[in-house]
Amino acid sequence: MRLLLVLLTILGVCCSIPAAEAGSVIKRVKSRNVVRCGSIERMGLASEVKPGVWSGLNVDICRAIAAAVVGSPDRIEYHLYETPKNFDSVRNQQDDVYFLTGSEINTQNLAGSIVPGPTVFLESDAVMVASNSAAHHVSDLTEDSICFMIGSSVERSLTAYFDAIHKNWLRRAFSEEGEMSDTYNVQNCHAIAGEITTLAQMRLDSGINRLSSRILPESLTTFPVIAATPTEDAQWSAIVAWTVTTLINADRPQTQWYAGGAEAMPILAPQLGLDPNWQNRILASTGNYSKIFERNLGRGSVLKLDHRINANYINGGLFLAPFLE
Structure with missing residues (x-):
């Protein structure tokens, strides 16, 4: 009986290892060659312009993540959480990045299903x-x-x-x-x-x-919209967080006192599966955070909103990310 219990324990461990490996978000994303993102609909953040064509700040951040991981900003799928049932894709960890507010996390009981990540917009x-x-x-x-x-x-x-x-x-x-x-x-x-x-x-x-x-x-x-990720893959959560950090820090100008652009916080982390040029690639694909804001919500958009608190800290706003001091 004791031997049988030991064998069953070993069998359970062995079976669980492939399942965890198969559930890795970064491997799943690279295998399908597409990043899947989702949120509720907010004009300027995420809306469907025409069937299959999406626009908004959230969408562009999803595109930046795709540029970093699979090499192309066009390799994304976007989903709207229009009803409580749609949030099942968060609970079941079917999407790769979720743009959520605190109230949405609370009312949908999502706290145990996500890793809360960086703020992408202050509503x-x-x-x-x-x-x-x-x-x-x-x-x-x-x-x-x-x-x-x-x-x-x-x-x-x-x-x-x-x-x-x-x-x-x-x-x-x-x-x-x-x-x-x-x-x-x-x-x-x-x-x-x-x-x-x-x-x-x-x-x-x-x-x-x-x-x-x-x-x-x-x-x-004022409340934040955050980029949350599934709980199953810390490597993926780090990639999403560093991508948003890169977009925010790229607003910092180059001066004699500190580095700006992509060099404000260079992320050389091959253990994350990112090549050395990934930050320059996302900035070439989407521009920095202020450019993303400007074309989706600012004076370059139909909404004509001022940056206000969504400006970088150096420009009087509240957006600040780790940088080289």
Whole structure:
């Protein structure tokens, strides 16, 4: 009996080794020659332009990872997590990179299925008003009506903001985004609140009255979108993290005091399976972080958002990654 137990233990160990090896993300990616990424849809971060054609900051970061690992930024597949069931691809570790917020991780119980990685975008809850509005700050909207989606984080943010300044505001809650947008466009509410990427998208549809709008400068709440990875492969998690680090650090200019561009933090790590030219290859494929932001969310895009907190630390923003001090 004792011998049988020893043999069964050895057999179990031997069987588990090939299974773990077969589940390695880096080997799986190289075998299929494609990087699979996913997120919920946010214009400027991830949206399908036409069937099979994707655009957005998340998408470009996925392309940068593909350029690093399989040599081409075009070797990607992107998936939207449109319903709770779609998040099964995260739970089952079917995709290679997941762009997630803390609330998505919490509500979908994903904490045990992912390795949290670097921040790729700082989303904000903000408020938008008509361009001819007298309001230049959220505090100017005291006693004005503000549209918002009921039960959303925006509702909590607005309540906390006005409670902090001890002023009142008029609530206009909606359960349908289209109805809320139409109500705002005919100015049956003075302002509209939502994620800043959503507001920028709504601003493009000015309604029957051709309403022109602007987003107020305050962020009610700011929260990160992170690049998470499956728990099964630390090597893969390191590659994703160093890719995002390279994009952020490439914003740093070359000076007499410190290195810039790809040399701001050269990553020579053959043990990760990356060739010596991988950082230059991703920057040639996608550009640095600020260029990715500019064409997807900034002045080079239809959304026309300012970099604000999504600028590099050296330019007054909050983005900072390890670099050669």
